[in-house]
Amino acid sequence: MGKKLARAVERAKKAPFVTLALRVNSRFGEDGGGYLAASMAYYGFLSVFPLILVALSAIGFLLAHDAGAQAQWSSRLAGAVPGLGNVGGGIGGGPFPPLPGLPRIPGVTVPRNADAGAPPR
Numbered sequence: 001m002g003k004k005l006a007r008a009v010e011r012a013k014k015a016p017f018v019t020l021a022l023r024v025n026s027r028f029g030e031d032g033g034g035y036l037a038a039s040m041a042y043y044g045f046l047s048v049f050p051l052i053l054v055a056l057s058a059i060g061f062l063l064a065h066d067a068g069a070q071a072q073w074s075s076r077l078a079g080a081v082p083g084l085g086n087v088g089g090g091i092g093g094g095p096f097p098p099l100p101g102l103p104r105i106p107g108v109t110v111p112r113n114a115d116a117g118a119p120p121r
Contacts, residue, residue, distance in 0.1 A: 012018050028034075063069045 059073060063073065
């Protein structure tokens with residue numbers, strides 16, 4: 001059985017399309033194709049997150065004075081990303097209330113259980 005299989009493999013290697021595929025595979029390995037493909041995928045994947053951050057920052061600057069558009073984008077984002085839920089907890093400060101005596105600044109948040117005079121734990 002082993003000799004029959006070896007002869008069949010040798011016959012298949014002589015077929016033009018198999019020869020071409022074997023040469024392409026050999027050249028791909030010689031040129032470090034696996035390493036190049038992995039690095040392209042790795043850096044391509046990592047470059048997506050900064051682009052998303054830049055895009056969301058630009059949207060934030062463009063919609064800084066339009067609460068209705070902010071709410072619309074917030075609900076779109078919450079619907080598009082599974083598990084995200086309520087993005088920011090509403091307009092004007094996020095899910096946490098501001099500290100007493102400080103103005104409410106959109107995007108700046110503090111925990112709900114923070115006491116103004118208590119030291120951090």
